[in-house]
Amino acid sequence: MATHPLWRPFIADGNAARQSQRVAFRQVDPGSLQDHDPHRADAFARVRDLVAGALGADHTIAHVGSTAVPGMIAKPVIDADLLLPDLGDERTWLPELEAVGFRLVFRDVIAGDPHRQLTLGDPNTNLHVWQPGAAEPQRHRLFVEWLRSHPEDRQVYADAKAAAVNAGNGLRYNDAKAAVVHEIYERAFASDPHHTHDAQPRP
Template sequence: MQTHPLWRPFNPGANAARQGERVASRQTAPGAVQAHDEDWGEQFEGTRRVLTESIGDLALSISHVGSTSVPGLAAKPVIDVDLIVPDVEDEHSYMRRLDAAGFRLIFRDVMSGDPHRQLTFARPNTNLHVWSPGAIEPQRHVVFADWLRTNPTDRLRYNAAKAAASAGDGSARYNDLKAAAVYDIYERAFAADAHHAHDPHPRALVE
């Protein structure tokens, strides 16, 4: 069986499991899912400016990712940003400056085998994901967003999954409730990738 290099197994409880790695609470609550807001792009630019001013050349790349980066996609009004630094584990090089700029560290964990730091920012409400070069998750984020920008059917499917997750049991994790839809969208994106072969990995076989 051929597998795309960015494929990861279906893990419906991943978000709930990682809560044990939380080191602080966010400054601003995520809010409810809402229709796409054209202002989200400008809010990202505001966050980008704060990052550039605070850590300068340490910011190897700053990317708007997640649902707020995809026109036509509903989202919680939180800007997701991927920040690549020379070494995410060298916190002394960047964390104090981010803290001084108003960011707060809330997770210190590992995702897809790569060390990861998640910080939040109050205004605009932001999730800042910090990675080292070559990390897998930022590459997955690009694939996911690019696919949704060009596939209206999957945008509708994902919007429906978000609505269902929002209406779910309040004790459940929103991200975990939509995990199946996310996995299936990745499967279609990987199968369509002309640069890497990928045989179907349906959830029934990998759960």
């Protein structure tokens, strides 16, 4: 069966499993779901400028996640993907980001790609750091683009977010909505005119 190059298998408790890779806790809690705030674009610009001031302006950084999707409810946290060719040599970039307020909270591997997650208190931010060519930031951009252009899936995802918050079943927030995220990706992959993708239903 053919699969989209950005496809990866469904993992029911992936966020819970990665907690062993945590090295610190975030400065500010994520908070509760809120209606879309158009000022989130300005908040991302502040994050982008902080990163550029610390590391130079020649790095790719993208606003991803729900705050990048107009009309989408979201926790008031900016998600951003930063690409660094020297990810493994933290001495070349981590002290500079820490000096402007970022904190390393995860050092792990996601879908085979090295990953670092940093947080920032103001604006409340998840900064995901990857090497160029990593699959996950490409997936993030595809997901945002799909939600921006497909209001029906935007509503499906919003409903899943609300259900994840209200479930009270002990699942972490990201794991509680992971099944819906997988299904949305399936539709996005199947609609990609550049790649063949046969349905890969989750177990």
